Amino acid sequence: MTNLQFLSITLNDYRQYKGEQKIDLQIRNDRHINVIEGQNGAGKSNILNSITLCFYGTEEHLKDEKEGGLETFPLVNRDRLEELDEDETAKGYVEIELGENEPEYVFKREFTTVKTSSGFSSTIGDLRLQRRVNRDWKPVDNPHTYLNEILPTRVHEYFLFDGERLHEFFEEGYPERVQTAILDVSHIELLNRSLDHLEKMDTEIGRKASNFEGEAKRLKNQLDEKKQEREQKKERKQELEANIAEAESKITGIDNKLRDSSDAAVREKQERRKYLNDRLDQLEDEIDNLKEETTEEMVQAAPIIYNLKALEYTHEQFAELAQTGQLPPKIQDWFVQELLEKGECICGANLDSDEKKRQHLAELEQEMSLVMQENLEGKAEIPRIIDDGQDSLRRIIENRRKISERQTELDNVDVELRDISNELKNYDLPEDVDVSSLESQRSEIEDRITEMSQEIGRVDQQIETLTEKIDDLDEEWRDEAAKEDKHRRLMKKLDFVEEASEEISEIKQTILAQIRENTEENMNQYFNDLIWKDEDYTVELGENYTVSVYGKHGDNKIGSLSAGEKQVLALSFMSALTKISGFNAPIVIDTPLGRISSKPKKRIAQNLPTYLKDTQITFLMTDEEYTDDVRARLQNSVANEYQLEYLNEVTEVKKV
Amino acid sequence: MNKSDVNSLILEHVDKIENDNKRQFINEILTFERSKMDREQPHFKDEYDELIEKYMSDPE
Numbered sequence: 001m002t003n004l005q006f007l008s009i010t011l012n013d014y015r016q017y018k019g020e021q022k023i024d025l026q027i028r029n030d031r032h033i034n035v036i037e038g039q040n041g042a043g044k045s046n047i048l049n050s051i052t053l054c055f056y057g058t059e060e061h062l063k064d065e066k067e068g069g070l071e072t073f074p075l076v077n078r079d080r081l082e083e084l085d086e087d088e089t090a091k092g093y094v095e096i097e098l099g100e101n102e103p104e105y106v107f108k109r110e111f112t113t114v115k116t117s118s119g120f121s122s123t124i125g126d127l128r129l130q131r132r133v134n135r136d137w138k139p140v141d142n143p144h145t146y147l148n149e150i151l152p153t154r155v156h157e158y159f160l161f162d163g164e165r166l167h168e169f170f171e172e173g174y175p176e177r178v179q180t181a182i183l184d185v186s187h188i189e190l191l192n193r194s195l196d197h198l199e200k201m202d203t204e205i206g207r208k209a210s211n212f213e214g215e216a217k218r219l220k221n222q223l224d225e226k227k228q229e230r231e232q233k234k235e236r237k238q239e240l241e242a243n244i245a246e247a248e249s250k251i252t253g254i255d256n257k258l259r260d261s262s263d264a265a266v267r268e269k270q271e272r273r274k275y276l277n278d279r280l281d282q283l284e285d286e287i288d289n290l291k292e293e294t295t296e297e298m299v300q301a302a303p304i305i306y307n308l309k310a311l312e313y314t315h316e317q318f319a320e321l322a323q324t325g326q327l328p329p330k331i332q333d334w335f336v337q338e339l340l341e342k343g344e345c346i347c348g349a350n351l352d353s354d355e356k357k358r359q360h361l362a363e364l365e366q367e368m369s370l371v372m373q374e375n376l377e378g379k380a381e382i383p384r385i386i387d388d389g390q391d392s393l394r395r396i397i398e399n400r401r402k403i404s405e406r407q408t409e410l411d412n413v414d415v416e417l418r419d420i421s422n423e424l425k426n427y428d429l430p431e432d433v434d435v436s437s438l439e440s441q442r443s444e445i446e447d448r449i450t451e452m453s454q455e456i457g458r459v460d461q462q463i464e465t466l467t468e469k470i471d472d473l474d475e476e477w478r479d480e481a482a483k484e485d486k487h488r489r490l491m492k493k494l495d496f497v498e499e500a501s502e503e504i505s506e507i508k509q510t511i512l513a514q515i516r517e518n519t520e521e522n523m524n525q526y527f528n529d530l531i532w533k534d535e536d537y538t539v540e541l542g543e544n545y546t547v548s549v550y551g552k553h554g555d556n557k558i559g560s561l562s563a564g565e566k567q568v569l570a571l572s573f574m575s576a577l578t579k580i581s582g583f584n585a586p587i588v589i590d591t592p593l594g595r596i597s598s599k600p601k602k603r604i605a606q607n608l609p610t611y612l613k614d615t616q617i618t619f620l621m622t623d624e625e626y627t628d629d630v631r632a633r634l635q636n637s638v639a640n641e642y643q644l645e646y647l648n649e650v651t652e653v654k655k656v
Numbered sequence: 657m658n659k660s661d662v663n664s665l666i667l668e669h670v671d672k673i674e675n676d677n678k679r680q681f682i683n684e685i686l687t688f689e690r691s692k693m694d695r696e697q698p699h700f701k702d703e704y705d706e707l708i709e710k711y712m713s714d715p716e
Contacts, residue, residue, distance in 0.1 A: 152694060189693070197704055201701070507670065581663070
């Protein structure tokens, strides 16, 4: 294993952990898992907290009630503080050794608690780092730079997380979280930054070019104006998109209120509407896919269909020629072969003494065999081409039938949705939420969304037209500027920057599609492996980062998954992320099986380690999670196993 | 993959760029950006300018 791992974590007087307690976590060979088991309140989550405290100066996994009231514990161990008088302080620290196989970095953060008349007050010190250079350890001035290379703040939540809260990942507004996770973990940000910086360099170089004179200057000014105009259009588009997102979130809020109505009929209609909206999305996707397939089919079939008459005529001609013996050609290649073997041409020339004539005949033989082969192939190919064309035509007709069928269903869904809306608008339930008013607001918002979407379409069109104009002007300006020698170097620099930008943009588009595809494929496999139901699911990751989980009837279950199912989906997603990750950090999961019942626990224990086999994983588990079954399934992968023994508010880490 | 490396998924695509100068230039700016990942708005103009000057001068 060459990935970074936590080699050890040392807790010194940190919360429940009294004195210095070093937890060795080094993994070896195939054993890449650590298990730290403890009852609720024993301090499992504080091991996760100790890591985030050391690295980022914050404890992010507070479980006040369950963990025995963390808020009541000061940072420094309470027993230690008991020994203090008022206004005296005590210090503690967390130290983490990181490396591939031996320590390369030692991160350390101290904290101080002061005993006051009213209780305790804690402060957190700065992050410190010792780095090994050859055999020596040297303090590092900028520890955050190193930490950010290993596990930046914005990414750490995908590596250090609380399994029990994972289900929240797929709650409302999750597409943004999915998108952020994918973009953050995959280093797409590096491409974005490079593009942004190259654009700024392009502007800077362009500014120097504004000093040109004459026609070049006029064209440059015109170009800049158009670019500015396009920028304004792009800003308008972003504004509209943000407004649409806000409007959609308002609709979700209204939907939630309607779903909570005391009237069963309103709740039912709301449920029906949810189903219909999902179906509408699905039908739109299906129609788009069918249209795309049809277009591809038409592109392939068009040349055959347009040339069908010519192909049929050629085929008839071939048949006729074959019948009259003209095909294959009258001069048979065996006849020429015989002449070559005899060494005498039909004209009487001696082929043994006349090399030129022999060569001529040999070439003729070669050519004739080729002609014959082409004729024979042609005869066989043409019917096949005609058949292919007819097959394509049949598929196009079938697709058009399917499109029309789905369009009819879509129209019906649309009508039913309008009916539901009209019925809700006429509801009068004095004791309930104001259904009628909510529905009217909902309709207004939907209308606004439609208007804004249409405006986005128009703005897109304007951006496209402006881009064409900008491209033309840019070319004209460059031609004009390049006429003068003194401008050549500047223009070359500009060209280089723009070409590099284009390359990076292309890479970004390709890699975004690849990353989405990889994530979808892995999520689909992991979810089906881990989920406890026998049904087969299809997990899809849409272009806008929505996740769909289709059951056997093609219904999207993402909105109705239970907390346990959502946790499995999130675990699948987190595991899929490691496959596209640009970071090779270790993973720590607190209560990984918290919301999972017995049967899936075994499946997860068996499968999850294999998905992440190149990564060190540390599980912080309760005894309810780390059952005999789970232990048996993990045993061949476990490198270190610890038990947290909690007594009189003090926890000791015992190696098992 | 080293802790300071750019994601190999990205580098695989960069390696496919045929023009040596452009490929090396993009590799270098990505490495530069990776090293500045912790900064919200890193200073980049001098470094970029130097790299552009270095790699734009391919033989004509």
